[in-house]
Amino acid sequence: MSREPWMSDEMSDERTARMALGMLVEPGSRELGLLVRSVGAQEALARVVGGYNITAGLAGAVQARLRALGIDGSANPGERLAAQMGELAERLGARIVTAADEEWPGALDELVRASREGNMLRRDTDPPMCVWLRGPLRLAESLERSVAVVGARAITGYGGYVASEFGFGLAERGWTVVSGGALGVDVTAHRGALATGGQTVAVLACGIDRAYPAANAAVLEQIGAEGLLLTEWPPGTQPHKTRFLTRNRVIAAATKGTVVVEAASRSGARSTLGYARLLHRSAMVVPGPINSAMSVGCHIELRQPGTVLVTRVEEIIEEVGSVGELAEPIQGAGRPEDVLEPLQARILDAVRPRRATSAERIAAVAGVSGRDARRNLPLLEELGFVVSSPEGYRLSSQPRAAIGEEKEDW
Known part of the structure; x- marks a missing residue:
């Protein structure tokens, strides 16, 4: 040898x-x-x-x-x-990597932590003895900044959109997208990463020579050429139900965190999230419609302590990235009056839209002093919010949407 x-x-x-x-x-x-x-x-x-x-x-x-x-x-x-x-x-055209090789990711050794008493599937969670790889990526390096995106096979249009956006957005920002190569969320996340020329790893539950499922053969072949195919099972091994569940522990261990996009009440994606928790990885879930059967599992998981709700790529990176990689808060569209101070906004709100009113009347309606109204109304006129006439002040003829909601003529 x-x-x-x-x-x-x-x-x-x-x-x-x-x-x-x-x-x-x-x-x-x-x-x-x-x-x-x-x-x-x-x-x-x-x-x-x-x-x-x-x-x-x-x-x-x-x-x-x-x-x-x-x-x-x-x-x-x-x-x-x-x-x-x-x-x-x-x-x-594959290679075999063990813990004795430089390419081996130490994160997989942490699976020892997940070994515990219980049923066989929960107990048999030890690190792999070796893995089979096909693709140009170096295993340890590609997993240094990686996120698992997993979910339902019976994907909905909503789940497909989210998985694609997450796969594309994470890869575009230099994160490796890891999933199981299955139908639905898995393959959609892989495709999203490939579309931007980013890195993606498919963790299989069968031999490296098996394209399973057959419907994903073209994508798996592309991953083998541009990304990385990974499996613990030797060539010729057929996928079995228990092997998918065993495989999930590797997806969870290899990555910084796991995102579940859609999941029914009974879902393999939930087992991956469970392994992530056992390994102290980030457990993230995307909420869905409360009447969707494909989001029931997500909502169950969101009730678990420590689970993070995510709706954007930026929120995922904030959870698993370095200190300072914070997601910008979501804000509504800006309006012109956002620049006003509270007193000015209060006075503006008391101005009639069509009938000119004296500064004293506006002050009475706004609940401010006449002095404050007389000092601020000219500034509001200068900013284009109101117009003046001998009779007083009224709202300018700007589109109502630029000023706020339609006011009744009181």
Whole structure:
């Protein structure tokens, strides 16, 4: 097995062992993760292949994989597996990255934090042993400024608009858009990032050689050529329901935060958001119409403490970006009278639109002194808000929209 010039023999052996373990054991295995952290990848590989000092379940699963690969009982199965994987990666135009490689993102190692007791899907959240990549982006570098945009497959027009705007806007501002390559929100966010020539990463729940779903084959191919395709599963692996849920932990761990655009009450996007919370990443949700079935999950999540409501790209960046990257507050359209001081605005509000009125009458209606009215009305005339005549003052003939709402002639 060849190694990089910067890699020591020990690191090369560690890499080989991790590659083999990634081939033999389903991703996320907490038992395997604990074993590797306890005795190292090389000893862990020896134990799972030899079937000693591990549970019967893990030993049986590994033996089944070895038999399927046709290397049951062979000498140095780790080296053989790693060599086969390297040849396969080269043939597919892919590469394999482990924690022993410089390209490995340390953020994935934080998945140890998400491992906890509970049902299997929640327990088996350990970091990947290795990942398969296809594309020009360097994994660790591309994830330094990244946001996950996930959501419903049965996307609505509203969700499609938001996902596209977010994908485009984040990529345009130098953020990598990460999603799962699925129908709906995922692929729409990917397309938005690609449209601006930005960076996007698709995290798959199948082999790197599988275009799933087939309807997204062209987009996935473009991501493989311009962005990055990532998966934990070896080539030939079919997507299963549980693999999508296992995959979601990587999307959450790899990014600075997760944005859910649309989600039904039961949604894989919600599991991604749950992993983000476990990993202390930013959990962001876009609200939707209260009568939309595709926003029910979003509204449930918005009731969870710590969830951030976002409606604009700027608000996402404010949440996950550096100190000082603040979103400008949303303000209504400016009006000419916004330049006035409160007293002047109060006097202007008392001026009739069609009938000229004396300064004293205007002062009485506004509830100000005659002196204040006489001092400010000429200024209001100079600014174009009122016009004067021998009878007094009235509103100018500017369009009513420029002055405010239509006043009744009292």
